[in-house]
Amino acid sequence: PQTLKEAFEDDFYVGAALNYRQANGNAPQATEIIKEQFNTVSPENLLKWESVHPKPGIFNFEPADKYVALGQQNNMFVVGHTLVWHNQTPTWVFEDEQGNAVSKEVLLQRMQEHIDTVAGRYRGKINGWDVVNEALNDDGTLRQSKWLNIIGEEFLEKAFQFAHEAAPDAELYYNDYNMWKPEKRDGAIRIVRNLQNKGIKVDGIGMQGHWGLENPSIEQIEASIEAIAQAGVKVMITELDIDVLPNPSNRQGADIDATFEFDERYNLYTTGLPDSVQQKLTQRYTDIFDLFRKHSDKISRITFWGVTDNDSWLNDWPIKGRTSYPMLFDRNYQPKPAFNAVINTA
Ligand code: XIL
Numbered sequence: 295p296q297t298l299k300e301a302f303e304d305d306f307y308v309g310a311a312l313n314y315r316q317a318n319g320n321a322p323q324a325t326e327i328i329k330e331q332f333n334t335v336s337p338e339n340l341l342k343w344e345s346v347h348p349k350p351g352i353f354n355f356e357p358a359d360k361y362v363a364l365g366q367q368n369n370m371f372v373v374g375h376t377l378v379w380h381n382q383t384p385t386w387v388f389e390d391e392q393g394n395a396v397s398k399e400v401l402l403q404r405m406q407e408h409i410d411t412v413a414g415r416y417r418g419k420i421n422g423w424d425v426v427n428e429a430l431n432d433d434g435t436l437r438q439s440k441w442l443n444i445i446g447e448e449f450l451e452k453a454f455q456f457a458h459e460a461a462p463d464a465e466l467y468y469n470d471y472n473m474w475k476p477e478k479r480d481g482a483i484r485i486v487r488n489l490q491n492k493g494i495k496v497d498g499i500g501m502q503g504h505w506g507l508e509n510p511s512i513e514q515i516e517a518s519i520e521a522i523a524q525a526g527v528k529v530m531i532t533e534l535d536i537d538v539l540p541n542p543s544n545r546q547g548a549d550i551d552a553t554f555e556f557d558e559r560y561n562l563y564t565t566g567l568p569d570s571v572q573q574k575l576t577q578r579y580t581d582i583f584d585l586f587r588k589h590s591d592k593i594s595r596i597t598f599w600g601v602t603d604n605d606s607w608l609n610d611w612p613i614k615g616r617t618s619y620p621m622l623f624d625r626n627y628q629p630k631p632a633f634n635a636v637i638n639t640a
Contacts, residue, residue: 327601347411435481504535604625
């Protein structure tokens with residue numbers, strides 16, 4: 295096979311997150327790769343609350359309409375990301391005109407209006423929604439957020455219930471990072487069980503794949519794939535990228551320096567990726583795709599968080615101005631050795 299979607303057509307969907315320019319058709323070289331290689335797309339930012347619903351009663355649907363049309367015209371599985379999250383959600387959502395916290399009833403009403411309007415508009419067109427994103431701490435407890443603080447745990451079931459009402463045909467997912475940590479993955483499984491016990495539809499768990507060259511281990515990822523499948527829902531690897539640069543959150547067991555400042559280690563490879571690191575990246579992608587293939591009966595979709603090294607958010611995170619190399623395509627839109635290695639795992 296020459297393309298990712300052909301290589302894995304009997305296994306799982308393979309996709310990429312699109313940024314505004316790509317979704318709008320203003321990035322023709324990336325678009326060529328997207329159409330050629332992928333059979334599913336995700337919206338990197340354009341369906342987040344702050345983007346699609348920036349002010350009360352004001353919706354900005356143009357980018358999302360173009361994104362959905364691109365996916366549909368190319369027969370892709372179109373993903374929505376995300377309805378309820380603590381990030382990239384405007385503060386007005388949680389406040390009254392005086393800036394005081396709104397009541398539970400008001401916040402639930404705003405959540406419902408948002409989900410009805412956004413998920414409802416793309417009913418029958420967006421095939422799967424990340425309904426709730428990142429609601430857990432790494433220890434598996436529910437994360438403090440305005441959603442949790444104002445509504446209580448019920449915010450989870452309400453979000454899924456509203457999403458199902460607005461888009462009855464769409465698959466509905468819970469999505470989070472560090473899902474290779476057993477406590478966190480078990481927290482996600484608890485959320486899913488709780489929904490199922492209440493008769494609320496939930497179809498899968500997305501494990502964000504923001505991983506490093508060494509961590510998490512293949513065994514850790516595998517244990518979570520198995521545990522999630524055991525819970526009876528689909529497993530998806532969402533937001534896949536392999537950061538070649540040091541990142542405190544990938545240094546397992548190391549103390550996380552919350553205040554860490556710009557450090558030359560975070561901009562090591564400004565003149566290109568050294569061969570030795572390129573080889574490590576290729577090996578890492580080989581190992582994880584071998585694992586995905588092994589569990590292709592459990593995994594429904596693998597989505598890269600970007601298309602080329604140039605458009606990856608990892609050039610700006612955890613600090614701005616880095617030069618990272620996490621994707622399968624380089625800054626000149628050329629496939630990297632890791633691309634061929636991934637195809638060859640099929
Ligand atoms: C990131 C985008 O890639 C960036 O462009 C944006 O500035 C911040 O958000 N987890 C998620 C994604 O669920 O929505 C985030 O995307 C990356 C982490």
